[in-house]
Amino acid sequence: MLDRHADMVHNRMVLTIAGPPGPVAEAAFRATARATGLIDLDAHRGVHPRIGATDVVPFVPLGATTMQLCVELAERVGRRIAAELDLPVYLYGAAARDPRRRRLPDIRRGEYERLRTDLAFEPALAPDFGPKRIGPAGATAVGARRPLVAYNVTLATGDLAIARAIARSIRESSGGLPAVQARGFRTADPDVVQVSMNLLDTRRSPMAVVFERIRQAAAGYGVQVLESELVGLAPAQALVDIVRQALQFGQLDADMIIETRLLEHTLGAFGQ
Amino acid sequence: MLDRHADMVHNRMVLTIAGPPGPVAEAAFRATARATGLIDLDAHRGVHPRIGATDVVPFVPLGATTMQLCVELAERVGRRIAAELDLPVYLYGAAARDPRRRRLPDIRRGEYERLRTDLAFEPALAPDFGPKRIGPAGATAVGARRPLVAYNVTLATGDLAIARAIARSIRESSGGLPAVQARGFRTADPDVVQVSMNLLDTRRSPMAVVFERIRQAAAGYGVQVLESELVGLAPAQALVDIVRQALQFGQLDADMIIETRLLEHTLGAFGQ
Numbered sequence: 001m002l003d004r005h006a007d008m009v010h011n012r013m014v015l016t017i018a019g020p021p022g023p024v025a026e027a028a029f030r031a032t033a034r035a036t037g038l039i040d041l042d043a044h045r046g047v048h049p050r051i052g053a054t055d056v057v058p059f060v061p062l063g064a065t066t067m068q069l070c071v072e073l074a075e076r077v078g079r080r081i082a083a084e085l086d087l088p089v090y091l092y093g094a095a096a097r098d099p100r101r102r103r104l105p106d107i108r109r110g111e112y113e114r115l116r117t118d119l120a121f122e123p124a125l126a127p128d129f130g131p132k133r134i135g136p137a138g139a140t141a142v143g144a145r146r147p148l149v150a151y152n153v154t155l156a157t158g159d160l161a162i163a164r165a166i167a168r169s170i171r172e173s174s175g176g177l178p179a180v181q182a183r184g185f186r187t188a189d190p191d192v193v194q195v196s197m198n199l200l201d202t203r204r205s206p207m208a209v210v211f212e213r214i215r216q217a218a219a220g221y222g223v224q225v226l227e228s229e230l231v232g233l234a235p236a237q238a239l240v241d242i243v244r245q246a247l248q249f250g251q252l253d254a255d256m257i258i259e260t261r262l263l264e265h266t267l268g269a270f271g272q
Numbered sequence: 273m274l275d276r277h278a279d280m281v282h283n284r285m286v287l288t289i290a291g292p293p294g295p296v297a298e299a300a301f302r303a304t305a306r307a308t309g310l311i312d313l314d315a316h317r318g319v320h321p322r323i324g325a326t327d328v329v330p331f332v333p334l335g336a337t338t339m340q341l342c343v344e345l346a347e348r349v350g351r352r353i354a355a356e357l358d359l360p361v362y363l364y365g366a367a368a369r370d371p372r373r374r375r376l377p378d379i380r381r382g383e384y385e386r387l388r389t390d391l392a393f394e395p396a397l398a399p400d401f402g403p404k405r406i407g408p409a410g411a412t413a414v415g416a417r418r419p420l421v422a423y424n425v426t427l428a429t430g431d432l433a434i435a436r437a438i439a440r441s442i443r444e445s446s447g448g449l450p451a452v453q454a455r456g457f458r459t460a461d462p463d464v465v466q467v468s469m470n471l472l473d474t475r476r477s478p479m480a481v482v483f484e485r486i487r488q489a490a491a492g493y494g495v496q497v498l499e500s501e502l503v504g505l506a507p508a509q510a511l512v513d514i515v516r517q518a519l520q521f522g523q524l525d526a527d528m529i530i531e532t533r534l535l536e537h538t539l540g541a542f543g544q
Contacts, residue, residue: 002533019536062530147530211519227522234529236508239515247483248517250499258334258419258505259526261274262290263535 005232009188011046012055013149014232018062025073025095028057029080036085036137041112047185048196049108051090051115052138056104057081058093061143063267070144071095077141080081082130086136088119089129093143097128104141104198105181107171112138149199151207153214154192156224160184163193166217170195170210177205177213192226203239208245236260277504281460283318285325286422286504290334297345300329301352308357308409313384319457320468321380323362323387324410326353328366328376331416335539342416343367350414354402357409360391361401365415369400376413376470377445377453384410421471421510422503423479425486426464428496432456435465438489442467442482449477449485464498474510480517508532 006013017027032054038054057077059070074095082089096102110118115134119125126132127139155163163184164233168174171182179201185194195214199205215225237255244252278285291298304326311325329349331342346367354361362385368374382390387406392396398404399411427435435456440446443454451473457466467486471477508526516524526532 001536002530006523016530016533018530018537062534074359164520207519225520228519228524229522230524230528233488233528233533236529239512239529242512242518243511246514247479247500248497250501252500252502256502256505257508257511257529257531258274258290259529259532259535260286261288261505262334263531265290266275266535266538 003233007188009046009186010048011044012048012050015199016232021065021069021072021073024059025077028059029077029084029107032057032081032087032140033085038085038135041138042136044112045147049105049111051108051112051136052087052140054081054137054140055108056092056141056143059095061144062147065145067094067144073098074142074144079129080138081140081142082127085178086116086135087130088127088134088139089137090141091128091143092141093145095142095144099227100124103181104143109143115139147235149202149234150196151199151210151234152196152231153211153230154187154194154226154229155218156191156226157193157221158191159221159223160186160193162221162223163195165221166214167195167197169217170197170213172216177210179204180210184269196231199238202235202241206241206245207238208242218252222263275505279460281318281458282320283316284320284322290462293341293345295348296331300331301349301356303410304329304349304353304359305357308359312408313388314408316384320385321377321455322410323380323384324359324412326409326412327380327415328364328415329353329361330414331367332419332421334419335536339416339418339500341364346414346416350412351401352400353412354412358407359402359409360387360404360411362400362411362413363400363415364413365417367414367416368504369402372396373400373519374461375445375453376415379413387411394486398540418473419473419507420504421474422469423471423480423482424466424503425483426459426462426466426498426501427490428498429465429493430463431495432465434490434493434495435467438486439467439469441489442469442485449482451476452482471510474507474513478513478517479510480514489543 002018003016035053061067061070071094081087082240090107092101092104119134167182167184170176172180181198183196185196200253209270240254274290275288275468307325331345333339342367350361353359362379364373364376373520391406439454439456442448444450453470455468455469459466513524
């Protein structure tokens with residue numbers, strides 16, 4: 001378990017688990033099984049959209065692991081969640097069987113509440129695995145994707161409409177920046193709203209570019225950026241790209257970090 | 273061996289070796305022994321100051337290793353270099369026995385050529401270990417220090433005096449930024465000079481502050497910064513500090529990088 005990130009307003013926890021494929025798949029299944037017994041979606045409130053007690057299980061290739069292997073893990077764990085926990089499972093990202101399920105926001109549209117009323121009747125909601133009915137643990141999206149950066153920028157205003165308008169202006173689905181998903185949220189502080197993002201490919205939309213676009217858009221409303229925040233962990237390359245631009249490095253890659261280089265050699269030395 | 277960095281103008285190679293203390297100390301000794309047989313300082317030219325075929329051997333604590341252990345390694349390897357290779361050895365940094373030898377530039381003043389003429393006669397040059405005479409492999413500084421960032425900024429001018437003046441204005445020994453050592457150098461390109469630095473503590477003098485000071489000073493001469501360059505590897509924290517400032521992160525530490533977190537867990541899992 002590399003990391004846990006939770007907050008009360010989202011009422012949501014992100015767990016980051018790393019290791020060899022088999023144990024990681026087993027851990028993902030067991031965590032899902034435990035959440036199924038503990039979390040009742042009928043009683044759950046939070047600002048972040050979700051479809052189930054275990055909302056989403058993404059498999060992410062690191063090191064020498066291929067995306068193809070992650071797709072296979074997603075299929076295997078998705079099938080097992082459906083069979084042993086009797087939950088509807090949607091395959092997404094690189095594991096999606098239906099191109100309309102590639103993007104997680106599309107699967108989450110209407111959230112648990114929509115699935116509860118429509119799943120049994122609407123053919124488009126039929127899960128890839130598991131029953132066409134839903135209980136208080138909801139459904140689960142299982143998929144495979146590249147490492148993403150879950151990145152929030154908070155604004156010095158309580159006006160949620162501004163965060164939402166900025167989110168709309170930068171997200172790809174509204175014609176904004178490529179590989180950027182964004183929403184506006186309230187925060188625990190009534191005078192602060194947040195642009196909450198998934199950056200699916202920081203090579204195509206670098207964090208520095210995203211930040212600058214938000215800063216300028218906020219300035220257009222006479223609003224200042226308060227701060228940036230990471231949810232969970234970020235890949236070294238995403239941060240190194242910021243450094244390269246900020247200090248005009250001619251060349252700078254993640255493998256010029258002592259810790260990254262040491263990790264490569266350590267994993268190599270132990271044959272992983 | 274995590275990294276090798278060499279260039280012809282400096283005529284110098286930086287090797288980065290990581291591992292458990294014993295094998296790293298052995299590797300450092302063997303590399304020194306090999307260089308002693310291969311490199312003739314009487315025939316050596318390069319823009320970077322040096323006192324010997326193996327100019328300097330710093331032991332740097334990583335992970336759970338203490339500075340005290342690095343000091344002990346420096347003493348042990350320094351004594352062995354003197355005894356088995358018959359070279360004068362100067363202890364520096366945290367391993368220095370004489371406070372006038374804490375800073376490497378002070379040990380290097382006058383370089384190999386000064387040692388060759390004065391070592392036998394000048395008491396202040398007496399080595400901590402080894403003979404009071406010098407051969408074509410010169411002398412070696414052995415020490416212990418925190419991770420440093422070897423950082424160069426190139427300028428779009430051939431005027432070496434400008435690089436030297438800027439270096440003087442930012443280095444601590446001339447009243448500049450704390451924990452910064454800086455010199456001006458020529459490069460292979462006659463139209464480009466370089467401010468070459470060792471940043472001994474990027475918490476006290478962050479890379480972004482150093483870069484901005486150089487950029488402004490160069491602008492004062494009507495000269496543009498061409499680019500930044502790392503020599504060898506940099507610790508994750510030094511780069512993360514740049515990101516924190518550039519994107520206004522409220523909180524951002526090296527352990528929020530996937531690779532850094534994974535390294536901690538991997539070394540932990542193997543009991544190192």
